Amino acid sequence: MNPNTPKENIPLLSDYPFDMDLVAGRTLIEKDNYLDYIINRPQGIKGYIINLTTRGRGAIFDGEKTFLADKGDLLLFSPQTIHYYCREPAYYSWYHQWIYFRPRTFWIDWLRWSSTENGIGRLSIQDKEEYQAILDLFVKIENLSKANDIFAKDTTMCFLELLLIKCAKLDPKNLEHKSHNELDLRxxxxxxxxxxxLQQNHKIDYFAKKVNLSTSRLTHLFSEQLGMSLTQWRDNQRMENAKKLLYTSDISIMSIAKQLGFDDQFYFSKVFKKYCGTSPSRFRHSR
Structure with missing residues (x-):
């Protein structure tokens, strides 16, 4: 870790905001090193975190009890789930790979692990080759998430999708050929x-009426299943489309903004920078 890096930009700290679509890395905790402390996020975070222990042992508190994570153990923290974990004191180290992400709609079924308590899913990899294949995906995703490439994000999401499928296959409910719970049809x-x-700016009550739900019920259900609000999810889809249009066409930024439901180009640019880390014009000039 660079000592000059602002604390709010360090994902390993408890107060990191996790306001991006995907962040990945590895945490190498050893007794008394600078990472040897308790992560404590009582309210959890907005998206999911998947975690693979690669060495040593971690201790995780789920709000009711403490359990342990050894090499080959996978953890999946759901949105707004308590984060309270550290190196198991009896062990010298706890190394783990991790990925924070906001899921695509059709991934949700793969995120419902049967061994989930208090919002924390747990799986264990028993096969050495399977462990190596999953570890390789974690490493690829970590490397790609830091790449300065116009297609890096899309490639990263493809690898993440494969990782989630591999993890879902490890779930005992799938090994026994039991049926999956599906994303709520509404x-x-x-x-x-x-x-x-995407051009329309319908309010939540418009969609609630379409699926015969109250506004409050739809708001809760949407956030529960996708890990973000309806407005955030719609903005995500708009920004993905904006990136494609900026990269593949010469349509003016104002026209792109209007195509995606923004009457104000300044506000569109503000939202784009929040999601993509740069302005629309700079993104276009990076082609």
Whole structure:
């Protein structure tokens, strides 16, 4: 860790905001090194974190009890789930790979691990080759997440999708050929309504009426299943489309903004920079 890096930009600290779509890395904790402390996020975070222990042992408190994570153990923290974990004191080290992400709609089924308590899923990799394959994906995702490449994000999400599928296959419920729980059809309908007309700025009550839910119930259900609000999810889809249009066309930024439901180019640029880390014009000039 660079000592000159602002604390708010260090994902390993408890107060890191996790306001991006994907952040990945590795944490190498050894007794008394600078990372040897308790991560404590009582309210959790907005998205998911998947974690693979590669050495030593970690101790995780789920709000009711403490359990241990050894080499080959996978953890999946759901949105707003308590984060309270550290190196198991009896062990010298705890090394783990981790990925923070906001899921795509059709991934949700793969994120419902049967061995989940208090919002924390747990799986264990028993096969050495399977462990290595999953570890390799964690490393690829970490490296790609830091790459300065216009297609790096899309490639990273492809590898993450493969990782989540591999993890889902390890779940005992799938090994026993039991059926999956699917994404609620009403949420799927809302997502398709949004994707079919990104230009529209319908309020939540519009979508609630379409799927015969109250506004409060739809708000809760959407956030529960996708890890973010309906507005945040719609903005995510708009920004992905904006990136494609900026990269593949010469359409003016104002026209792109209007195509995606923004009447104010300044506000569009503000949202784009929040999600993509740079302005639309700079993104276009990086082609």
């Amino acid at each position: 949420i799927d309908t809302v997502c398709n309504l949004i994707l079919n007309d």
